[in-house]
Amino acid sequence: MILSHxxxxxxEIEPALHDLVLRSYxxxxxxxxxxxxxxxxxxxxxxxQRGIEIAERIVSAVTSSLARIR
Numbered sequence: 001m002i003l004s005h006x007x008x009x010x011x012e013i014e015p016a017l018h019d020l021v022l023r024s025y026x027x028x029x030x031x032x033x034x035x036x037x038x039x040x041x042x043x044x045x046x047x048x049q050r051g052i053e054i055a056e057r058i059v060s061a062v063t064s065s066l067a068r069i070r
Contacts, residue, residue, distance in 0.1 A: 014065045
């Protein structure tokens, strides 16, 4: 798996977010799927729920990290 430049920077600044940055890769698949026209692939309910769970964990972890940094 190749991490984005932003993902690498996040890990550099806050190593505790490493696992969540890796999990965020799963969400990037959907970003590109829905960005371009053509055959629209909709996630099933389980995949959508997993994506929401990952996104919520990321928001919570980043919010906590920002609160500690300030």
